[in-house]
Amino acid sequence: MKKFWTLCAALLSVATAASAQTTMSCCTKPAAGQAATETFAMLASNTDFSGGHDAPLPYTYHGEGAMVKFKTADGQTGQGFEIKSATPSKKYLFVIHEWWGLNDYIKKEAATFARELPGVNVIALDLYDGKVATTPDEAGKYMQAVKTDRAQNIIRGAMQYAGQDAQFASVGWCFGGGWSLQTAWLAGPKAVGSVVYYGMPEKDVAKLKTLNTDVLGIFASEDKWINPEVVAQFQKDMAAAKKKVTIKSYTADHAFANPSNPKYNEKFAADAHAATVAYLRKSFKLKA
Incomplete structure (x- = not known):
């Protein structure tokens, strides 16, 4: 597969008597009222986590697609990079960036999905x-x-932009992986698929019960953040919610699907990407 991440796992502050040191743990449950994605974002203050992410190499995307803007309920404007289907379609794939933001690497990912999923509009x-x-x-x-x-x-603004008859699937990496799952929840009955690449799973079983779709989770067994224990708990939570989740785990490290990362594994990334495309084609009921 390709681009990489967006949030991972989480912590809670554990103060010692003499010094207030913060210990990060992927397995810590969010504090009351705290979203799983917010808990994950706290990892950014962990030097071990941030130090494991090399800055991406310079890259400029030259291809189809254009930035679009849409209204959001808070009175502001949202934006995304859209590649429209060659034929009119109500099927939309939301691609959600990792912690670097919507850079040209993500635009390239969006273009790749657009080519491999004909009949689907793609918005990063x-x-x-x-x-x-x-x-x-x-x-x-x-x-x-x-x-x-x-x-x-x-996310809701993008859904309104797509129209009331639209169907939605999502894919994201790390920070974006966590938000891919949240997108499926926000889409309600219009959700048809969600792919989570080593992102923070939702821990609220009540929310998981309202999912309208199954989930494809792609994880790395050597990931220190979204580790096997986190993945196992996600499977238990999905089972408790009576929702289907398919887990593909690779003997690799976090961000193994990101070609600009030192831990990149070309073989595993390609296999994960193929599984993602197959899953999305099935989710959207695309013809072979």
């Missing part, structure tokens, strides 16, 4: 409102600054 959403990071420090700040309400308004 911008949850950073125009900000794009080029260093881990910037990326961490932008990820932590994302407010749940604002991100939800952007």
